[in-house]
Amino acid sequence: xxxxxxxxxxxxxxxxxxxxxxxxxPSSNFYALHWYRxxxxxxxxxxxxxxxxxxxxxxGRISATLNTKEGYSYLYIKGSQPEDSATYLCAxxxxxxxxGKLTFGQGTILxxxx
Amino acid sequence: GAVVSQHPSRVICKSGTSVKIxxxxxxxxxxxxxxxxxxxxxxxxxxxxxxEGSKATxxxxxxxxxxxxxxxxxxxxxxxxxxxxxxxSSFYICSASPTGGTSGRPDTQxxxxxxxxxxx
Numbered sequence: 001x002x003x004x005x006x007x008x009x010x011x012x013x014x015x016x017x018x019x020x021x022x023x024x025x026p027s028s029n030f031y032a033l034h035w036y037r038x039x040x041x042x043x044x045x046x047x048x049x050x051x052x053x054x055x056x057x058x059x060g061r062i063s064a065t066l067n068t069k070e071g072y073s074y075l076y077i078k079g080s081q082p083e084d085s086a087t088y089l090c091a092x093x094x095x096x097x098x099x100g101k102l103t104f105g106q107g108t109i110l111x112x113x114x
Numbered sequence: 115g116a117v118v119s120q121h122p123s124r125v126i127c128k129s130g131t132s133v134k135i136x137x138x139x140x141x142x143x144x145x146x147x148x149x150x151x152x153x154x155x156x157x158x159x160x161x162x163x164x165x166e167g168s169k170a171t172x173x174x175x176x177x178x179x180x181x182x183x184x185x186x187x188x189x190x191x192x193x194x195x196x197x198x199x200x201x202x203s204s205f206y207i208c209s210a211s212p213t214g215g216t217s218g219r220p221d222t223q224x225x226x227x228x229x230x231x232x233x234x
Binding site (some may be wrong): 037101106 | 159
């Protein structure tokens, strides 16, 4: 069983603050790492798919980095806005016989206060 | 682009009845769709992988006779919870991976909004 962990479980920040959270995964089982943003009553929105060690991806004020050797990815949000409030999920595609299957972390619940 | 719908969004049923949940890719074709389940305060757990035109593959511990999956077209997969019991109450969510050459990134799973099942 693959163990994907996210920290912190929840986070409260003020509007304008920058924030970051972590996704940890077993470095020995890696094909790709996915980040999703999930707002209440909506579909999870795909943010990034990361495959290469040292990858850094950016979408607006959100960026992510990947370290496959040590088994972690960081998600950064610059200048948080209330509309960034959501649950952020990471998911591991371990490849091999598990190719395509995603193992999810429990998520980080972000609340941005005006 | 790459939109997935799921119906119904919420269903309440009596114990012993069967419930069908539909997952549709609206603007792309998907050879493969996935079904996940989420219990309170837990992460999304993969139940099964649905492949168009062939039998679904189920994860360990998931009863294939209880959770029937049909993927009859490149845009529709259905999950039927047969003879539902209160312990089947959960949040069920599907995802779809675009087939190459259609809208969306083929390396990404696009999710529906989920279905909340409550079995009385």
